[in-house]
Ligand SMILES: CC(C)[C@H](C(=O)O)[C@@H](O)C(=O)O
């Protein structure tokens with residue numbers, strides 16, 4: 103199979119973790135006889151430095167022509183006070199590629215259970231929650247938005263808006279995701295206050311009739327934020343809007359205690375998918391070979407699974423990561439007191455060796 | 458001193474916990490020679506049943522004429538499918554009384570440290586975070602809001618809007634709160650995406666110049682949701698908008714493991730204040746004398762402190778609660794395995810006895 107992949111290493115630790123992840127991908131491609139073709143493009147702060155804009159047209163065109171995109175991370179203090187910031191590149195590429203569905207698994211790796219922030223008795227059965235976040239709508243993109251003077255007062259405003267098509271497609275994808283897992287879906291909204299949430303709930307219930315096997319529940323976002331702490335195991339798949347998903351997927355991820363381990367996938371309808379670690383650009387440790395490449399490596403596994411339907415190849419990567427962890431290897435972010443942590447490149451090499 | 462108080466017991470466990478809290482208030486009033494005058498009014502589901510509306514005008518008038526309001530809880534499955542739901546009463550009274558500031562302390566009681574959901578080593582120094590939530594603006598009330606058909610598609614929308622006056626008054630109150638505590642304030646927004654957050658941040662920074670002693674920081678809401686789990690002790694006071702405050706104050710509260718213990722205050726500029734436990738109406742245990750009255754009792758302490766400036770009286774209640782806990786008394790919600798839990802009325806009586 104031919105794998106045409108665009109790499110967007112981005113800023114901070116982005117380039118170094120991308121390198122490790124590509125090495126793993128190359129090894130797997132070779133092993134399974136796939137032809138891998140990677141090109142690198144600019145996004146975020148480095149794109150601002152080189153071209154004046156966080157998302158050059160050239161990057162968009164390359165991504166559209168590719169089968170899948172890998173993104174390292176964007177942003178850093180260097181660009182924080184600009185008018186057009188690196189994040190604009192991230193939001194822009196999501197919109198340009200129609201990446202309406204963000205899949206964010208929050209998984210407690212049994213080998214790293216000690217890092218989990220919750221009381222051990224709450225998580226003795228592990229954590230394995232999939233958050234499905236709508237990614238191209240809601241308050242992130244809703245119009246009108248802006249700042250203006252109203253009645254002599256500076257006023258800022260954004261619009262949280264969804265139409266039935268937007269809700270339906272993310273709901274379907276979430277139900278499909280639940281069908282492949284434990285068939286339990288929890289939709290999160292704020293329907294006791296927001297009109298936009300009431301429409302969300304109505305449409306999710308309509309879609310539910312297509313999936314009679316899936317057990318659907320609803321929670322208000324404030325309650326969901328509580329239940330994730332109280333008992334994350336009660337969840338199988340969570341589906342929610344862009345803003346609530348931003349908050350809850352980060353909360354679910356941090357609870358596991360291993361943010362440096364967690365991948366994500368952003369999917370469109372039939373088009374290209376984008377895969378990225380969730381940890382961000384970590385400018386404080388960039389260039390020191392400290393960053394954990396496992397989230398990026400696991401993002402490549404998600405790419406093989408979702409964009410190329412190569413389940414065996416994905417599994418081989420995930421198993422290799424697990425064996426490396428089981429053998430006790432740790433980067434600084436997941437090391438326990440007393441461990442002597444590995445560098446990121448060494449960690450990448452260990453996964454390659456396992457393959 | 459004359460204490461003119463309106464009681465809004467509301468629904469579910471509301472009436473039973475109100476009863477215990479009033480008994481405590483009466484005891485303190487007597488002890489300190491205050492003249493207590495309480496009247497009861499309807500709000501929420503019980504108001505719908507009696508009058509067809511969750512917030513009768515008579516209730517609004519009585520609250521406006523009072524010095525302070527105590528609210529038990531509103532809502533329940535019985536009214537969940539109505540057009541106008543009990544929550545409309547809650548939002549309505551906040552707006553009618555101009556209760557723009559919601560103070561939500563998230564406190565780990567040392568006696569209940571075992572109930573905390575976080576790993577013991579994270580919270581060995583306890584938790585004591587004050588969340589200051591804006592309560593009469595933002596997306597809860599922003600216009601336009603509604604549902605309509607656009608381009609043939611059902612569409613729902615709400616507006617998150619703040620003007621500089623709204624941000625300034627909640628920011629000032631938060632800085633004042635920080636001045637009375639550890640002088641650290643963290644403002645939470647989503648300024649990397651939302652225009653309304655950018656105005657929020659600008660105005661908070663302007664107000665900061667009036668409080669040079671307070672150390673101000675900013676976090677994005679997704680990061681704040683993570684940091685609360687990672688290390689709640691890093692926070693002293695958090696200030697944020699209505700929606701983010703709804704989510705984060707509940708998250709902060711649940712982490713302590715003792716939601717049945719936590720009070721709240723909702724304040725206006727110079728006018729009446731409203732005090733309520735944060736736990737909600739818990740219809741499943743209503744009428745069984747199981748509900749923990751301590752959050753309501755501690756809400757009365759907040760009332761004495763904020764509405765009447767009666768610090769000694771507030772302290773006396775808080776000390777009595779602490780002694781009752783220290784003596785090992787527990788209602789079901791805070792009981793450890795093996796404890797035989799007390800009823801709510803017995804718990805209330807124990808606090809009265811301590812006074
Ligand atoms: C950087 C920011 C714009 C982005 C978002 O809010 O979507 C990030 O938090 C994420 O979750 O990918």
Ligand SMILES: CC(C)[C@H](C(=O)O)[C@@H](O)C(=O)O
Nearest residue numbers: 294295324532544547548703
């Ligand atoms: C019941 C609901 C409308 C309310 C809110 O969202 O404000 C509640 O969650 C709260 O925090 O008091």
